[in-house]
Amino acid sequence: MPDIAVVVDRMLARFDVSRSPGVDRALACTNGDPGSWLVPTAGLLRASWNGEGKGAAAAAAALMGLALDTAAHDHPERARWTLHLWLAEHTLSALYGDYRLSQEVRHRLAAQTQRRAADDPVAVAATYPDLPPPRHFEAVPPIEREAERLVAGLPQDDLSRATLLNRLAQAAYQRYESGNTAALTDAWARARAALTAVTPDHIDAAAVGRTAAYAGVAWFRLHLQDRSAVEITVRAGRLAVDAVERARGHGAPYDRYEAAIGHFVLATALMSASADHLNLATVDEAIAHLEAFRTEGPPDDRGMYNVNMASMLGARGFLAWSPEDVTRSDELWAALERDLPDGHPMLPHIAHKREAATKMIGLMRTVPFNMSRLVGAVKPLFGDVLTELPPLQLDVPLAPPGYTSPGTGAQPGTAGYAGGRGFPDAAAQRSASAAPMSAAEPVWPPGPDAVPDPGPHPGPGPVDEPHRPSAPSLVDLPPDAAAAWRSMVASDGTPLDPRLLALAEKQLRARLAQPGPDDGRGWTASVLVHILVAGYTLRNDPTDLERAIRSGDEVLADLPRTSAHYIDLLSTVEGYRHSYGVLRQHSETVERAVSALLWAREHLPEGSLPWLGVSIPYAHALSDLSGLLRDPVRSAEAVRIMQDVSRWLEGLPEEAAVVGAEPVRARLRSAFDQVHRAVLTTDAYVRADDDAFTTAEDQWDPASEQLLPPTARFENARLALGRAMESRRWDRAADAAAVALEVLPLLTSRALDRDDRQEALRIAMLGRRYIMAAPQQGAAGLPDQITGTSLGRTGCAVAIAAGRTEQAMTLLEQGRAVLMSQDLEARTDVSHLAEVLPEEATRFAAVSERMLRAESGSAGEESARVREQHAVAKEWERLLTDIRAHPAFKRFLLPPTEQQLLEEAAQGPIVMINIDPLRCDALVATRQGVRHVPLDVTEGRLADTAQEFLDAVGTDRDSPQEQEQAREVIFGTLEWLWDTVAEPVLDAAGLTAPLPQDTPRQAVPRLWWSASGPLAHLPLHAAGYQRKSQLAERRSVLDRVASSYTPSVRALRHARQAAARGRAGGSYLAVAQPTGGGKGAGASAREVASVAQVLTGLRTLDGPDATPARVLAELPAAALVHFACHGVSDAENPAASRLSLTGGPLSVAEISRQRLPHAQLAMLLACHTARTDRLPDEAIHLASAFQVAGYPQVIGALWEAADPASARLTDQFYCSVRGYGSGVDVRHASRALHEIVHGLRTRYAKSPAVWAPYVHTGC
Incomplete structure (x- = not known):
């Protein structure tokens, strides 16, 4: 079990808080038994509720999460842990407004429902607290x-x-x-x-x-x-x-x-209480709380104030014998009677109330003294009157869109009866000024001052004429700005390129700095604002949004209100101001945007395209404002506006539906559908209509979004996935994941720079909801980099939960090694293509070469290089479309189908292991089909285990006690991996018994591991009971199968195709750098000497000759390359992982760009050559880089290998693969490595960290 304090500290670091006294006390009460953690967890929650801060709740979440991750599946306290985890997140979100754990906790709760019956107490605990209220007339659910x-x-x-x-x-x-x-x-x-x-x-x-x-x-x-x-x-x-x-x-x-x-x-x-015993003090207190409700409540209170205040004023009038109070009561009843629709069920009741009030007023005028104290005596006389008076009315169901109790200004009533304090009156706003209002000045950003009404806007003509967008042609923009604009609005897969956005911003700011016509400034500024917001979309940094709004405000301040593009710019800026206000939950900022957008809308011809283009963001902003203020009136207005927009869109004449080549109506319809869904969802939330809320959330339709940019389509699908997971609708979740993964390649287009592709993939796969600020140095360790999940893993998990095993395998494959798969596409064997479509094969070779040059080119102007990358990426997509048009190549370079995945398992089982917070499973592909193996592990437990394991193998320890502790961690991890993962998988693959001792090397069965998440950091090939006293039991992977690894099935297929081409010739290359302490040679000299003894004509680069440039120059001729030098894994930027050479590093990115025609085998026995820290599912490391460059087989190490073991392995390996004459036969490299590691295990039986790091990747 991981150190509890470390787990809690890591969670606190995520919230940027330190330990409080309450957290220290709780940690002091914890021990190794998770069953005892409920008491300190309860103490932490109470401390958080009583002002100790969010840190206590975060610590409670950490403890309960750790308990769920580490304890047995059937632990008797699991239901209570689940409930307390829910309470911890509920505390953080409800009490502190902090939602950073919300999605993660929902994921964990959903995980508790897996492999359990619906009536299991744990599943009930994970589900019931978040269930929506039952629908009206719904039967009691089980x-x-x-x-x-x-x-x-x-x-x-x-x-x-x-x-x-x-x-x-x-x-x-x-x-x-x-x-x-x-x-x-x-x-x-x-x-x-x-x-x-x-x-x-x-x-x-x-x-x-x-x-x-x-x-x-x-x-x-x-x-x-x-x-x-x-x-x-x-x-x-x-x-x-x-x-x-x-x-x-x-x-x-x-x-x-x-x-x-x-x-x-x-x-x-x-x-x-007043109805039970008439008491003036009780009535007065009730009236005071009704007044407080009116002060704090929403503008639309559905008549709740009026109907109850009328009753209470009547009661007080009777008890105080006050005709004034009874008169006020009657006035409120009259207002309700006037406003309610005919036939409303409350009307007869109100009529009786008014009749009773009239009788009571007459009685009070007749009898001058207070008769309320004589109520018992006079009740028979005044029975008909008194039975009408005791008030007891709750909520009044009034007709939509709602009802605001009258009570402003001169409305009669008690002190404090004036309504709506703190809430702006929409009607007053509309009549106050025809220009953008300044009354609700937001704290930030300020926006333009209110201006006089400029009169009729000199924009589009009458509504019955076809309208054109008021923006000039793109030819009026600088070239990079025009290209960036096209990429922002295109639905054809053109990606947002940070480089292009930066160039566009520079050009647009330069143009704005020059004098020019007002119309041009307005259009230029509008595009600049959109460009800056696109940067926010990419980086998720609110400062980009702030810069965009400020830039627009600066131009608006000097732009004449009569400018043809004033409204264009105003609408753009205020639309994004609305977004910023929602992001900051600042209603005044949203209200400012609503007012300005309303002004813009009212100054455009109704039904015109510009009017429609403003109406949609106006309705969106109004809807969000209603959500912030809980105002059903504004919400109903937003719904009505969207209905109007829909009718206008459908009624647009055909000539107005297309401008140039742009399907404007279709694009507006796509934007409309998105906003309409959001408006309906907010309306249901404001009205507390759970049925409508669920219906609105369910309206996601990917078919209607085809004209949206890829980023929007992807985010919508991902959001739909999250909503489906929360409601446990696994089929819908799997569908949403499939859509998102289908769009994913468009986000990582080859038009982007390699680093930008990697960053786009990180955000897309890990999701914005999982992004955290970089922790302080040492504050949070590796688990923050290897925990969490990715879109591919989540898609696989929900597909399995839905019972779609085959789709699960496909989704997992789509979400793994995405960048590597793209790199391999351009290196695909096209021999079959050349036979059928020779012209396309020739184009394929030319375009792939051009694409490689565009990616690696560093000289020349940045703008020209970016344009070339975008051009060749488009040409690549056109070429693929042409090739796929032929029946024989419909799936050319598309993700493999289930059948294709099974075909790759003909040479041995392929094990795809999915590690997700929802559930952990193995999918074992064999010739016979796919077998699903549920794994009794959790993602959190694996992450902590990986951290402990890597600490144990990665640190030199001086004292014998520390060394022994590290060995115990390693042995224990290997045993745990065997029990929970490896043995169940091998049994499912039919590898149920140890191999006979005399099994020939060529007869040893093979198996390919494709692990995900934190499991990618652990040595599955070494799992088992490996202590010296246990080796005779032969309970280990080594004793059953020869293991290989593959980042994905596509990578394995490519490696096999490369090996099958039978490349002839090629030299042998060894690269050496000192690996010993200080400047000592270490094992590098011995390794190279071992290689030289076997490989005649070995070319050696060592010392000052082993520079990156020399190595890259020698690699194209090398069939086999052996690196005896240090490797470095870069956790923050995997593409910067590198081999340490003379004069500088040789990085993953540089290696991946090579095309090596003679490549057969690469040996990388440096440390960390086969491990990725930041994006484990992407396999961006040195071993995969050499695979991309052309080597179908790579032997590497998961952690720093011991020099003596590496030297021994090198000597034995080359002797094992030596062929006839001076050559080598690497066809059985994996089995040779398996045999050697088997021997190293015997030699270093007490030191598993010495023999276990070596892995074979590829075919």
Whole structure:
């Protein structure tokens, strides 16, 4: 088990916090038994709830995550760990507004459902807390009963009891509101149990209080004799208010809506109390909380304030014998009666109320003294009146789009009755000024000042004429800016290129610095803003968005409002200002953008293309503002606008649908579909309509997005994948992953520089949700680089969860070694193509050569080089399209199909191991098909194990005790790998027994490992019970099969094709540098001498001759190359991993660009030549670089190899592969290495780190 303190410190580093006293106390209470961690975890959560900060909650998440990763699958406390992990994330997001763990925790929770029945308590614990409320009229789902059983089995002091009981109470209350009156009994019982279980500091105390208050009021209305219900209800209402205020006191970001609802439920509880025993103080307190609700609540309160305030004013009028209060009550009833639609069920009730109020006012004028104290005596006389007066109304279902209680300005009412404080009035905004408003000035960025209405906009003509976008032609832009603009709006796979964006920015700023016509400045500035925002899209750095908005503001400040392109620029800037405001959750900034976009929209001809182009972002901004303010009125308006836009889009004449060669209507429709989905989702959220919310989220349709840029299509698919995973819809998740992986190659186009391709892939595969700021030096170690997941692995995991084993294998293959596969494409054997399509084969050779030159060229102007790379990339895509048009080459250079994958398993099983937080599985491909092997491991456990293992093999230790501890870690890891991964896989592959001792080398079966994630750092080929006393048992991979590795099946297929071409000739090359301490030669001299004894005519570069330039010059003629020098793995930039030579490094990127026609075998016994730290699924390391360059077989090392072992291995290996005469036969290189490592294991039986690093990659 990893060091608990290290795991917690690593989590704290992710949140940029240090240990608090509470964390120190919790760590002091932990031991090696995860079952004992619940007590310190509960302490951490309580500390976080009571103001100790997010660090305590993050530490709780770390402890529970570690428990789930390391303990047995059937551990009795797993359900409680799952619930406490959920509580930890809930605390971070709800109490601190920090969502950086949200997706990761959701992934972990989903993992707890795998390989479990739906009624398993662990699966219930992982699912029920996040389930949406039941739909109206929905039957009780089985999981609700299972959740009840789960709660019954929890200790009374378990922190999750209150949360679960509250969710159960809410579900029952929802059914009661749907008409199932019997469900109220369950709701009230569960709510009371939750209220008993909760403490005032609990994260869900406010929610428990609200639920219990609502249920209590409903219960009392039907059970007036139950006086205890009133007391419990009032106590629940007070908890709802106090819990929010308590959390706010600790800095919790509770919005006004949360506080408002607390005041409302307490007011309704007090109203129940006043109905039970008429008391003026109780009524006054209820009125005060209604006023607080009005102050804190949303503008559209669906009449909740008016209907309840009317009742309470009537009650107070009676108790205080105040005709004024009764008159105010009647005025509020009158306002409701006037505003409700005909036939509304509340109207008869209101009429009775008004009639009673009229009688009461007459009585008060007749009787001058207060008769409320004589209510018992006069009740028979005034029975008809009094029964109308006790108020008890809750929420009033009014017609959409909603209802704002009147109460502004001169509206009658008690003090504080003026409504909407703190919330802007949309109607007032519209009438205040026809220009962009400045009243809601955001903190940042400022934007242009309000300006007078410039009058009719001199833009497009009447709406019945065909309209053209007001932007000039792209020929008016500088060349690089025009090219960048095309790449931003194209849907043909043209990628966003950071180099091109930088060149475009430089050109556009230079143009803006020169005097010129206003129209040109407006258009130039608009393009500049879009270019800068494209940089934000690539880098995910908010400062890029800030620079874009500031740049636009600067030009807007000087641009005349009558300029033809003022509205174009204004709309562009404000659209992105809206995005920035949402990013910062700053409603004033979003409101500023909404006002400006409204002004722009009103100054364009309705129905014109420019009007449509502004209406879509306006509706989007308005919708997001409604979400920030919980304002259904604005949300309903955004929905209405989108409906109008849809009708206008469909009604556009054909001549207006295309401008030049651009399908404008189609592009607007694609943009519309995206925004429409977001607007509907926000509207459902604001209205708390869970059914509509789910429906809106489900509207993702990849077929409608074909005209969107690849980045947008990819991100939409990835978001759909995440949503499907949260709702456990594995089929939909697999479909979304397949779409994203299909688009992925467009994001890593050959038009990009190699480093930019690598960065684009990192963001795409790991996802924006997993990107973290670079940790401080030493603050977070390797697991932060090798944990997490990638799109390919997640796609494979969800496909397996959906029962699609074959698709899982395909998705995993698509997501592995993407850059390597692209590099290998240009080196594909085209002999068959040349037979069928000789002209295309010739073009293929020419374009691939041109592409290689474009990638490696460093001389000349940057702009020209970028344009050449983009041009040749387009030519490459056109060529592939032409080739695939022939029936025999439909899948030319496409990812392999399932059948093609199985064909590669003819020479031995191929084991694709998927390591994902959701689940871990092996897919074993043999001639007979694919076998799925579920693995009893977790991604987190593997990551920590990999870290411990690499520490143990990578550090020299002086003391015998430290050396022994390191050996134990290594032996233990190899045994664990055997039990959990290797043995189940070998059994599935039919390799169920050790090989006979006398098995000939050529008869040793072979197997190819293709591992992912943290497992790629561990020596699967060495897994087993390897202690000297256990070797006779022969429980190890070495005793059953000869192992090879391959980054992907495509890489293996390419290697086999390269080896099959039977390249003749070629020399032998050895490159040596000192590998000993200081300047000592180490084993390098002995290695080279061993090679020279076997290979006649060996060309040796050592010492000052072993420079990168000399090595690159010699490699094209070398069939076999042996490097006896140090290698370095670069964790941050894998392409910069390198061999250390005289005068400088020889990097992965430089090696990959070579084309080596005679290559057969590369020996790289330097350290870290076959390991990737940053992107393990990409296999960007020295061994794969030599494969790309042309070597079908590479022998390397996973970690620094011991000099004596490397020298011995070299000597024995070349003797083993020596052929007739002076040559070598490397066809059985993997079996030769297997045999030698077997012998090294015997020789170095006490030191597994010495014999285990050597690996064979390739065919």
